[in-house]
Amino acid sequence: MLDIKAVRQDPDAIAQALAKRGYSFDVAQFTALDARRKQADVESQALLAERKSASKQIGALIGQGMSVDDAKAQVNETLEKIAAQLEERTAQARTVQAELEELLLSMPNVPAEEVPEGLSEEDNQEVSRWGDPAAFDFEVKDHVALGEALGEMDFETAGKITGSRFNVMYGDLARLHRALIQFMLNLHTTEHGYREIYVPYIVNRDSLRGTGQLPKFEEDLFKLEGEEGYYLIPTAEVPVTNVARDRIFEDAELGEEGVRFACHTPCFRSEAGSYGRDTRGIIRQHQFEKVELVQMVRPSQSDAALEALTGHAETVLQLLGLAYRKIILCGGDIGFSARKTYDLEVWLPAQDTYREISSCSNFGDYQARRMQARWRNPQTGKPELLHTLNGSGLAVGRTLVAIMENYQQADGSIAVPEVLRQYMGGSEAIGG
CATH class of the missing domain: 1.10.287.40 (Serine-tRNA synthetase, tRNA binding domain)
Structure with missing residues (x-):
């Protein structure tokens, strides 16, 4: 939520800043x-x-x-x-x-000055690329054809159990999915300084309001029946960030780099408004897994924290040997609560394009003001709002898709990236 004092002081300046994201104040x-x-x-x-x-x-x-x-x-x-x-x-x-x-x-966050002008994803700007797209001397298959040929990806059964936009995985493919989760959590907790956290997968309205999903985006959520006002989480961002709600951190609790949490959860999204998009496979599902990175930092550390967090997500892609590009989102494409966002887009051979696999955002004090998440400034002795950040480190299903398509072999088998083999009993490939 924006600071009402700032809005009162110069509402025209706020209107001009919000116009950058196509919002009319x-x-x-x-x-x-x-x-x-x-x-x-x-x-x-x-x-x-x-x-x-x-x-x-x-x-x-x-x-x-x-x-x-x-x-x-x-x-x-x-x-x-x-x-x-x-x-x-x-x-x-x-x-x-x-x-x-x-x-x-109902008002979105004010974009940072360096956020590019533009009203759609067409106006996003590429920052950098890493790796070369995989080259093949045979006709590539998409992840659906690969998974079904292995007999380990089953959309028909998922449809019978639940409905569309769900999937069932078996055997080595399910194990590879699990290996990715373990690899990501281990990397972020042992190398990047995150503390692993386990949270509820069901949250109340106050939690969703605190991170900005409510009241504006209720149609995107799965609401549970009953009078309690419970919802399935759309991302671990919601419960993890709300750990700081109505709390004052002492400066010592923040350490040198703020509070860092890494969390694996399933995510549940209605995908309202996306019907007709990515209907094939597991690119856009109602239920999927993510390893989420959340940081709560002093305002002075905010900008550097976004660069560091994005770099942590990039490290996952680099260790997996997956080519990707880094994009800074324009004003019209950043999320409601974000002031600045980088997207990481991984190369998918079957689509012959880059697709989003991680979105890393700095929210400034926007979420913290809604949640009253604060720290005590030792110089003044007074509580001040924290800055919050989060990003996927990474979306597990999309990472699985990227591995299947980039590591596919002519006989239909899928090579296992070296960093994952210790989680796969030493297996170098699945299928074939």
Whole structure:
């Protein structure tokens, strides 16, 4: 959530900044709402002063010759009128404040200055490339054809069990999927300084509101039936980041590089609005796995933290020998809560293109303000908002797709990348 003080100070500047992402901020609406709130507050304060003054009038009325009972009755009548007016003004102030908060909750984050102009993914800018796309002397197959030929990827059974956009995996392919999770977690916890964390896969509305999925993106979520307001997590970002909700970290708790968590979870997304896209295979599923990287840092460390986090995700691709490119997203393509985002896109031979496999974002204090996630600045002794970041390190299913397609061999087998063989009992290939 944006700082309301900053919005009040220069709403036109906020509107101009948000226009970079194609968002139209209604300055007149905000100004009118804020004026109503201010007026209700002024009137409430005036009534409180009037009530205080009226309470002192009993003695004066008695001094003017009025009986004690009559003086009390007159003052009580005045106080009742003031109380009714005060209740009305207070209710008005609450209503306007709620409208202001709802407006702020619906507003996206302000993009960083270095975020490129543009309104769609066509305007994203390539930052760098690593590795050469795999070359083959035979006709390449996509991951679906490879998996089905191995008898280890089964969409028909998944459809019977649940429906479309789910899959079943067997044998070595399921083991390779698990190997990727173990490899990623081990890498991030032993080499990159993340602390592994296990979290619930079901969260409440407050958690989703804290990271920015609610109220705007409810249609993208799987909501559980019942009055509790529970949802399946769309990403580990939600429960892991909410570890810091309503909490003040002491400076020593942040260490030199802030708090770092690595978390493996399933993710559940309705994929609303994506029907017709990536219907073949496991590129876009309702249920998939990710190893998520989350950082909570001092504001001064925020920019460097994004570069480091993105580099940690890149290391996974490099160790797996998968060619990829790094993209900085334009204003119109960054996520609702993000101020700056890098996408990593891996090369998929069967599609003859690069496809997103990780999205790494800096949210500044946007999420922290919604969650009241703070740290105590030792220089001032006062709590200040943290900066939060996260990124996929990596999306497991898409990494599996990339390995299957880039490591496929002419006989239909799939070579196992060297770094994964220790998790595969030493196997150098599956199938064939």
